[in-house]
Amino acid sequence: MGLIVKEFGGTAVGDLDRIRNVANRIVKTYTAGNNVVVILSAMAGITDGLIDMAHKITPSPDKREMDVLLATGEQTSAALLSITLMSMGYPASSLLGHQAGVMTNCAFGDARIVDVGASRIKEYINNRRIVIVAGFQGCDEEGNITTLGRGGSDTSAVAIAAAIDADSCEIYTDVDGIYTADPNICEKARKMNKVSFDEMLEMASLGAKVLQIRSVELAKKYNVPIHVRSSFNEEEGTMVMDVDSDMESPVVSGVTHNKNEARITIKTVPDQPGIASKIFSAIAEAGILVDMIIQSSPTDNLNDLSFTVPKKDFKEAMKIGKRVGSEIGAKDVLGEDSVAKVSVTGVGMKSHHGVAAKMFTALANENINISMISTSEIRISCVIEEKYAELAVRALHSAFGLDKEE
């Protein structure tokens, strides 16, 4: 008898028919003699709808109350699935995050899991009940409801799988597995059978939202292999696991894009110690994560400084940029939120030269202008105009020989 964790994304539980399909899938595993712990997302579109509703009341709703609001999405789907299973004659119980023992810090909207008690989960499975846990949520030490950031049910699933020492952790989504690029924009993308934790970490951090990055961090830390597969068919998906990327691995193994960043440029700031520190300390104090940073080389003791921030924090970062900009005597502060970041990743890059040149040439051939570049050992990213993101992904995918054969 196995202990199986299954997580279903929003599309999989998008309506009552789909919830019934999910129930049938669970029953199949359960009646084969396994214990099943299910982690659910909110029904597709519900989280977005709740966010929109709150923003109709005020542009900056209280963060604690937002988490109380957003957690209702997963509460609804968990209860509906449990009701469905019970109506089919199977013993099921739903648990909210705090009832399942998911303890987090108090960073509302982006909380980190600090511990998973799981005693009630264990008690239920010992009694052969199917346990359904509301994903994406937990509670802090004061008992406040918290949420784990967009896509957070992936992280709930991996954390719970680690806590109960599950035999497998399956994440069911609307695609068949992990592809060399988002299959919804690159039809020549290829499904991969296996991806290493490190490669998946890189892809998730660069915008492949198929897995929340923190779920991959936890999976690597606790060595929990994740099987990413489709909720619509029975095909094997992709194993995300501790695989050695061998010498034969392709130079570039994936192309990712991210439309969730915005660029801010602080024009003509004095070229002297302490300037970057002032700007980025103020941004950090506001809890805003900066991704790329570029500083031009000084002309007449003046520099331009550009950086990117998440689009959701763009307005606040602009306010801070303008305030600090005027304190340090910058000439102007410019913002652009219709940008995208496209990246190529691959551990094989470490031992190859010419990857950057090939990337820039592929973009140039499509007449796409690059406004920022950053590199690491296993990644190159370029910021471009948002409207060219899809074209850029397809061009890079072809240029690096990743297209599947016709």
Ligand code: ADP
């Ligand atoms: P769910 O609602 O099931 O959690 P998500 O929308 O969070 O689903 O994630 C699945 C989506 O991730 C896919 O529909 C696909 O558009 C996107 N995606 C981005 N990059 C990739 C990739 N490299 N491989 C597979 N899917 C990807």
Ligand code: ASP
């Ligand atoms: N419902 C949440 C979201 O839409 C969490 C999730 O789907 O994983 O981001």
Ligand code: MG
């Ligand atoms: Mg998701």
